[in-house]
Amino acid sequence: MAPRKLKVAEPSQAQAKRQHKADAKAAAASSPAKPRPLTRIQREKQDIILEAALEVFSAHGFRGSTIDQIAEVAGMSKPNLLYYFPKKEEIHRRLMSELLVTWLAPLQEMRADGDPFVEIRSYIRRKLEMARDFPRQSRLFANEMLRGAPHIIDMIEVDLKALVDEKAQVLLTWMDEGKIARTDPYHLIFSIWATTQHYADFDVQVRAVLGKGRGGEGRFEDAARYLEQLFLHGLTPKPKG
Amino acid sequence: MAPRKLKVAEPSQAQAKRQHKADAKAAAASSPAKPRPLTRIQREKQDIILEAALEVFSAHGFRGSTIDQIAEVAGMSKPNLLYYFPKKEEIHRRLMSELLVTWLAPLQEMRADGDPFVEIRSYIRRKLEMARDFPRQSRLFANEMLRGAPHIIDMIEVDLKALVDEKAQVLLTWMDEGKIARTDPYHLIFSIWATTQHYADFDVQVRAVLGKGRGGEGRFEDAARYLEQLFLHGLTPKPKG
DNA sequence: CTAACATTTTTCCAACTGGTCAAAAATCTT
């Protein structure tokens, strides 16, 4: 089965508001409203807004964030922001669909024809790097999950499930070939997700517990080393010698 | 070092509001406001409110929850609820401090004088059981973490850190004695937290991915089996025979 | 340059929310 592409939300941006009086005739004529291409400014501003929204949403959650806050971070006025995204929800929707695509990329890259341990190790690394480099996205995602994934439950049930099913199959094959230990492939994937995202989502806790000394930048390297050991050998001590 | 007890927030309940005209004289006399004991109704109602608040907060986050919602779930009017907890924040504070205490109990139970594998295995089991039996508490906690733990950062930095330091020491001893593999004890604890809480916090995802067939009640048993294998042996296949 | 269109700002509003207050109702004490 080919790795299914995630569907992304339609454009549907400023358009809504752009339907001014001027277009009234055309609209009334029930013509299929040709989707005029975005101007340079529109593209730029939308990106700025999305970046600001990511910052704010990931820190305070959807309901905890106000349009004013986002507008401030984006460096524009609230009505101005609403000109580009007529609804607060629309910003969130855009963010979420972009998110899912990039979020699943690491798993998609896991190749059935590679060496199992190399593939799994690389996957863990990539996931950990994402936790390190894109913690806001990780938190946004976690937030959505905590709420029961109201906005992306469809994609989770369809696209994500399909991808995981596919990769679980790959893992099962490896197990059949005796290349990795026989175990539950789904829970294996869950444990990789959990252990890596933990470093983004529970960052405060990780830092606080590690303390000043070890909570610095080195913590991701330590985590990588530890996880490698965990997934390779678990906690069984090496037979000495 | 004795396992330090977590400090719990003061009573400070309805009291505030209970300072009615009747008490005015006494208060004016600057007597140290003897903390009259709670009535039966007060205790009951507070419990009902806290239960309702847990339900609502864990599902929508602090800012995403309204007093009205909590009151509705608690089966009382908003002003009535406010009679018992004059501030929304107060409810949350109570919930959080209760939470931390119960949340750390499983780790505290890990005994230095037990068998390492038995102790670790039991710890994982307990944590997994908490994810299964108290998912709302888990989500409440995750929520707080995602926001940067604003309300409990002190306890995290002091009490939680102390506890983890202590147990990390225990783990290190076991490693020195060659009873478990030498690895980073802190990250080991993190990985136990992460993998177990995942089943509460990302429950929707877990269910969706496992699908109708395997997403049922059996998933916790499967998880327990998988995690046991992971932490014991990792993914290295058994030398056949 | 100017008309047509795109962008921004100013002013405003209705719904929601956390919280107050006084009075009514229920409960407890003696």
Add this chain to the structure above:
DNA sequence: AAGATTTTTGACCAGTTGGAAAAATGTTAG
């Protein structure tokens, strides 16, 4: 049962928030 106290309610309020309207200001193609 009466009086004191606690609990509950209904009306109300001020601040916040998402969003609409329209006027003002840019921008750009002809």
